[in-house]
Amino acid sequence: MSSPSQSLTLWAGAWLSGRAAPDEVIDALHEWAPMHLVAAAEADAKHRAGLTGQDPQDGAAVLLTVIRRADPAGGSGIRLLLPSPGDVRGLPVGIAFSAAATAAGEGVLVGAPGTPGLGLVPTVEGPDVLRWTVFAVPAVPELTDLPGLGEAEFTMREAVRDAAATLTGIRTVGDDGRSTDPRAEIAAEIAEYARHRYPDSIPQRAVRILDAADQVAAILTVAGRGGGLRAGSATTLDARESALRPLWTAVRHARVGAVDAALRAPQHG
Structure with missing residues (x-):
């Protein structure tokens, strides 16, 4: 969550x-x-x-x-x-x-x-x-303009791939000047999201979309973080933010669409 x-x-x-x-x-x-x-x-x-x-x-x-x-x-x-x-x-x-x-x-x-x-x-x-x-x-x-579960699921599959590719292309340097491995940071972000559970009544497809959105958000958070993932220059920083912005938009829209569809699914009456 x-x-x-x-x-x-x-x-x-x-x-x-x-x-x-x-x-x-x-x-x-x-x-x-x-x-x-x-x-x-x-x-x-x-x-x-x-x-x-x-x-x-x-x-x-x-x-x-x-x-x-x-x-x-x-x-x-x-x-x-x-x-x-x-x-x-x-x-x-x-x-x-x-x-x-x-x-x-x-x-x-x-x-x-x-x-x-x-x-x-x-x-x-x-x-x-x-x-x-x-x-x-x-x-x-x-x-208006809310994606259905099918559209949101497809968007998140694409976003997971694009976020991983974006992270691979970012130079990761820690405060000590050494290269860092962001995988542990991503895992910690995902674990924090997973600490908050969903109602049992919401459709599993919606849960999959929300979990995928959390995965993308974790990657983007680590990719956009200062210090441990500092950009080497202002140009690099601008390029990084430009690459991450549409992915964050996709995450927000998928979350809103999945939540809305979950609340209006047949099992909710």
């Missing part, structure tokens, strides 16, 4: 559709941090989310209450967003939630398309604390 937003989307979607217990959602979130704080970004968001009393509120269970309130239909209106500067597909235009999600590189949108909804954006506040900021969304946009 690549992010708290991905965990929340998959597990809350499974819960809303009757395929997971609330405690399972909370346990999955606690893998990211033992303490979760939920705060409204503005008064409208606080009212719409049903948040009362102290701000922020403590507890991952508060997130479930907020999501249930925004998606009473049962999982059909929750989606993962993984925006980046220049690639903001799926985000509502010109609102605070979109800016915050883009800055964080992730977010969760809850609500039926065409109706008011809520946006959730996580930020790390310390080694043991994750804050979820709740934003009011005037109108949830329609789903």
Whole structure:
């Protein structure tokens, strides 16, 4: 699992559709941090989310209450967003939630398309604390341009090959000036992703796509890391970033497409 937003989307979607217990959602979130704080970004968001009393509120269970309130239909209106500067597909235009999600590189949108909804954006506040900021969304946009499982699986097979080729062509030099073998670093990145499990109810094809996306992301993370994989010059650095950028885009789109298809698969009702 690549992010708290991905965990929340998959597990809350499974819960809303009757395929997971609330405690399972909370346990999955606690893998990211033992303490979760939920705060409204503005008064409208606080009212719409049903948040009362102290701000922020403590507890991952508060997130479930907020999501249930925004998606009473049962999982059909929750989606993962993984925006980046220049690639903001799926985000509502010109609102605070979109800016915050883009800055964080992730977010969760809850609500039926065409109706008011809520946006959730996580930020790390310390080694043991994750804050979820709740934003009011005037109108949830329609789903567009999401790859199906077949397209996402094909894209990830190609991306694994291209990422491996890109890494092979990058000069890897450690801080001590010696050549380094990035395979151990890639394995450590993949192991960190694998620490976060998926709901048993999601299709195995979606799991394969998400695992492949994690593999590509691990390669790209190591390939793009400074220090242990320093570029020899500004020109080399620019070339490396240009090579990695479309692969990161493919990873984000595959993750979003696989998560969306998993939540809407027949076994989810």
